[in-house]
Amino acid sequence: MIMTKANFLLSLVILFLTVSCGSNSNDYEEEFIDENGYVDGTYCAEINYYNPNTGTRSSYNLNVEVESNEVTTIYWGNGGWLDEDHFYPEELDSDGYCSFTSDKGYEYEIQILGEECTSTDETSFQNDLENDNESVTCPKCGDVKDSYDEYCYNCQDEIEHTCRRCGQIDNFMFSTDDYCGDCEDELENTCSKCGGHEYNVNGGICDDCKENEEDY
Ligand SMILES: [Zn+2]
Numbered sequence: 683m684i685m686t687k688a689n690f691l692l693s694l695v696i697l698f699l700t701v702s703c704g705s706n707s708n709d710y711e712e713e714f715i716d717e718n719g720y721v722d723g724t725y726c727a728e729i730n731y732y733n734p735n736t737g738t739r740s741s742y743n744l745n746v747e748v749e750s751n752e753v754t755t756i757y758w759g760n761g762g763w764l765d766e767d768h769f770y771p772e773e774l775d776s777d778g779y780c781s782f783t784s785d786k787g788y789e790y791e792i793q794i795l796g797e798e799c800t801s802t803d804e805t806s807f808q809n810d811l812e813n814d815n816e817s818v819t820c821p822k823c824g825d826v827k828d829s830y831d832e833y834c835y836n837c838q839d840e841i842e843h844t845c846r847r848c849g850q851i852d853n854f855m856f857s858t859d860d861y862c863g864d865c866e867d868e869l870e871n872t873c874s875k876c877g878g879h880e881y882n883v884n885g886g887i888c889d890d891c892k893e894n895e896e897d898y
């Protein structure tokens with residue numbers, strides 16, 4: 683169908699009527715939405731949280747701050763918040779929905795529910811976030827690690843190359859080795875009796891000690 687100018691105007695009128703009927707019959711939209719989208723303020727929202735690093739997936743009711751139709755802050759536990767330091771403000775669509783990925787790769791979906799909620803799931807959200815942070819933080823250096831590893835790559839590498847006897851780092855150690863080359867050498871070539879050096883004595887006693895023993 684070719685749209686004539688008259689048809690076009692008519693459909694505009696119909697569209698306008700539909701929109702205004704829609705908002706008249708919906709208190710929610712009248713209260714929170716103006717021509718620029720959501721009115722600035724604090725809203726109750728459902729937050730769907732997914733952490734691909736740990737597999738944590740959960741949803742919470744939390745208060746969020748909206749400015750210029752963008753979610754700028756998510757309020758959580760003990761007056762803390764997730765703000766622009768961790769994500770860019772996200773614009774809400776006409777259904778009050780937006781989604782974003784934080785600087786740490788955590789995925790959030792936000793759905794505005796209505797006016798500021800009196801009770802929220804801040805505590806469980808905070809606990810989940812802290813647990814997730816812990817499971818991807820290296821206990822040795824504090825850097826990011828995979829949740830299924832005990833330490834980050836660098837620390838794991840360092841631990842594997844640290845001698846359990848003298849504590850020195852030996853990059854030639856295999857991950858299955860317990861001791862550095864020096865200790866390995868010392869253990870292999872040190873007489874267990876006199877402490878003297880003899881090649882490949884391997885925890886036994888040296889020839890001198892053997893001779894002395896035979897003399898008795
Ligand atoms: Zn580390």
Ligand SMILES: [Zn+2]
Pocket residue numbers: 845846847848849850861862863864865866
């Ligand atoms: Zn050593």
Ligand SMILES: [Zn+2]
Pocket residue numbers: 873874875876877878887888889890891
């Ligand atoms: Zn000896």
